[in-house]
Structure formats: structure tokens, C-alpha cells
Amino acid sequence: MKKYIAYQGSEYTIEWYYDRRAKSRALAYYLDLTDDRKRKVMSLFRLMATHAKIHDETKFRYEGDNIYAFKPQPDRYLCFFFMGKKIIVTNAFEKRTQKMREQEKDRALKAYDDYEMRIAQGMYYEKE
Numbered sequence: 001m002k003k004y005i006a007y008q009g010s011e012y013t014i015e016w017y018y019d020r021r022a023k024s025r026a027l028a029y030y031l032d033l034t035d036d037r038k039r040k041v042m043s044l045f046r047l048m049a050t051h052a053k054i055h056d057e058t059k060f061r062y063e064g065d066n067i068y069a070f071k072p073q074p075d076r077y078l079c080f081f082f083m084g085k086k087i088i089v090t091n092a093f094e095k096r097t098q099k100m101r102e103q104e105k106d107r108a109l110k111a112y113d114d115y116e117m118r119i120a121q122g123m124y125y126e127k128e
Contacts, residue, residue, distance in 0.1 A: 002126060003027070006089060007042065009049025014079075017090045017111045020118075025107070026077060029092035033075070040072035048087065063100065067108045076100065078108035088115055 002022060007014040016027040030038065047054055048070070054060035063069050063078070070077040070089075074096075079089045090111035093104055118124035 004125070006030075007045035007049045009046065011052035012049045012085050012087050014045045014049050014087045014089060017088050017115060018124075019111070019114065026089045026092040029075075030077075037072065037075060041070060041075065041077060044070045044072055063105060065105070065109060066112065067105055069100075071095075076104070078104060080108070080112045082115070082119075088112075 002016075002018055002024070004015045004018070005013060006016050006027075016024040016030075018024045030041065033041075044054065044059055048060065059071050061069050061071060066080050068079050068081070068087075070079065074094050075092060076095050077089050077092045079087050082088055088111075090108040091104060093101075115124060
């Protein structure tokens with residue numbers, strides 16, 4: 001069974017996105033991190049999920065096209081907001097340049113479209 005929920009808070013539920021092959025790029029990236037880097041991202045997830053806002057743009061920022069980024073240095077977790085107070089984390093990567101690579105945002109946009117379509121068809125979440 002897939003582990004969808006990354007963090008459950010009083011304001012938002014933050015979930016890992018899974019593609020049609022049941023793979024989650026963001027979760028796989030997260031699981032390979034050191035404990036210190038995992039704590040950094042979970043700290044940001046907790047802050048957003050419980051307070052519904054991160055005021056510091058160096059930690060959370062709008063990237064355009066309905067895509068946002070959690071920014072626990074040196075990592076980036078791209079995500080989008082969805083109905084039901086959900087934040088879906090699509091992909092993650094280590095930021096090595098000043099500007100985000102366009103292919104990372106493209107992955108997030110494709111995941112958003114795929115998620116929305118599969119939700120509408122009732123095909124995203126596993127039947128329990």
C-alpha cells in the first residue's frame with residue numbers, strides 16, 4: 001500500500017504524489033536524505049500543515065503556474081494545492097544553480113495534470 005501522507009496537520013494534509021507506475025519521485029528523494037535534511041523538510045511541512053502559511057519566501061515560494069516550492073536548503077520540493085485542503089508534493093531535487101531547472105517545473109505541472117485527471121476518474125487512491 002502506498003504511503004500518501006507526508007504530514008497531517010490541522011490546516012492541511014501534505015501528500016506525496018504517485019505516478020501511474022506507483023512511483024513517487026519526491027518520496028524516493030526524501031528517503032535517501034540524511035536525517036538532518038529530513039528534519040528540515042518535515043519542519044517546513046509541519047509549519048505549513050498546522051499554520052496554513054509560511055511567511056518567509058526563502059522557505060516557501062510561489063513558482064508560477066499553480067506550482068509552489070518548499071525550500072529546505074539545499075533541497076526543493078515542488079507542490080500544488082488541491083481541494084480538501086491538500087498539498088501534493090510532486091518532485092524534489094537538490095538546487096545547484098541560482099535558477100530552477102525548467103524540467104523540474106515541467107515535471108510538477110505534468111504531475112498536477114495527471115493527479116487532477118486521475119482524481120476526476122476516481123483512479124488515484126487505492127481502494128482499501
